[in-house]
Amino acid sequence: MKGLVEVLAKSLVDNPDEVVVTVAEGEKAILIELKVAPQDVGKIIGKQGRIAKALRTLVKAAASREKKKVILEIV
Amino acid sequence: MREIEVTGKTVEDAISFGLEQLGVERSDVEIEILEQPSKGILGLFGQKPAKVRLTIKSRVIEKAKKFLDDVIAAMGVKVSYEILQREDHLLINLYGNDVGILIGYRGETLDALQYITNLAANKNEITPRRIILDAQGYRERREKTLIRLAERVAEKVRQKGRPFALEPMTPQERRIIHTALQNFEGVYTYSEGEDPNRKVIIAPKR
Numbered sequence: 001m002k003g004l005v006e007v008l009a010k011s012l013v014d015n016p017d018e019v020v021v022t023v024a025e026g027e028k029a030i031l032i033e034l035k036v037a038p039q040d041v042g043k044i045i046g047k048q049g050r051i052a053k054a055l056r057t058l059v060k061a062a063a064s065r066e067k068k069k070v071i072l073e074i075v
Numbered sequence: 076m077r078e079i080e081v082t083g084k085t086v087e088d089a090i091s092f093g094l095e096q097l098g099v100e101r102s103d104v105e106i107e108i109l110e111q112p113s114k115g116i117l118g119l120f121g122q123k124p125a126k127v128r129l130t131i132k133s134r135v136i137e138k139a140k141k142f143l144d145d146v147i148a149a150m151g152v153k154v155s156y157e158i159l160q161r162e163d164h165l166l167i168n169l170y171g172n173d174v175g176i177l178i179g180y181r182g183e184t185l186d187a188l189q190y191i192t193n194l195a196a197n198k199n200e201i202t203p204r205r206i207i208l209d210a211q212g213y214r215e216r217r218e219k220t221l222i223r224l225a226e227r228v229a230e231k232v233r234q235k236g237r238p239f240a241l242e243p244m245t246p247q248e249r250r251i252i253h254t255a256l257q258n259f260e261g262v263y264t265y266s267e268g269e270d271p272n273r274k275v276i277i278a279p280k281r
Contacts (some may be wrong), residue, residue: 004146007145011142011145011194012191012198051194054187054188057179057186058146061177061179061184062149062176
């Protein structure tokens with residue numbers, strides 16, 4: 001899951017080296033935190049959050065087999 | 076495709092002048108030598124400069140491949156794909172055992188992946204190309220389903236004389252409905268609401 005978020009985020013931003021993904025796994029849910037360079041935030045959120053929504057959809061699809069809820073937070 | 080033709084004293088001169096104009100590196104272009112320079116007779120008559128054509132290479136396909144390979148590996152799904160060059164877009168067709176995971180409910184995962192693939196592959200490209208993702212003919216099947224649905228609902232609207240709202244759809248899906256009913260006697264269509272909850276309304280003509 002961490003790898004997927006990294007791949008997605010790095011392909012969108014101008015500063016891939018500053019992409020940081022942390023994962024906290026709970027009993028029922030996985031919390032993924034995505035941090036990018038300040039000037040790249042718009043590139044992973046998009047107009048009206050369109051990119052962020054697409055990213056969450058993809059992460060959700062990847063997690064569908066794990067039977068756990070996944071929360072992607074952009075911090 | 077962006078290209079320019081430039082001249083210079085030597086071929087080398089012409090190339091570096093062209094690269095400067097385009098603001099790109101040598102590895103970003105394809106070089107075609109149109110005319111070799113000629114010194115002319117005694118360096119006086121018939122002097123001709125070198126002429127080259129520089130064409131900026133598109134990296135969209137390369138980047139789309141790299142992106143999809145990485146995503147497929149990171150998701151751990153068994154999926155392959157083929158890339159087909161169409162006139163006004165690239166069609167990437169996904170297939171394999173796990174293709175359903177990449178389609179998702181009503182194609183929402185496929186749409187999300189298509190959107191991000193477009194952004195990733197066209198990033199920093201001077202000549203972007205539209206990329207359409209399909210999965211084992213899903214989009215065509217969905218189109219047929221939508222047309223059938225549209226005609227069925229339109230028939231009912233015509234009989235009962237009352238408008239009917241379809242469920243929310245993406246712009247592409249709404250377009251399919253509008254097109255399908257354009258020449259359907261007795262009804263007209265319009266959309267209402269804001270994305271992602273915008274829906275098509277089929278209404279009786281008075």
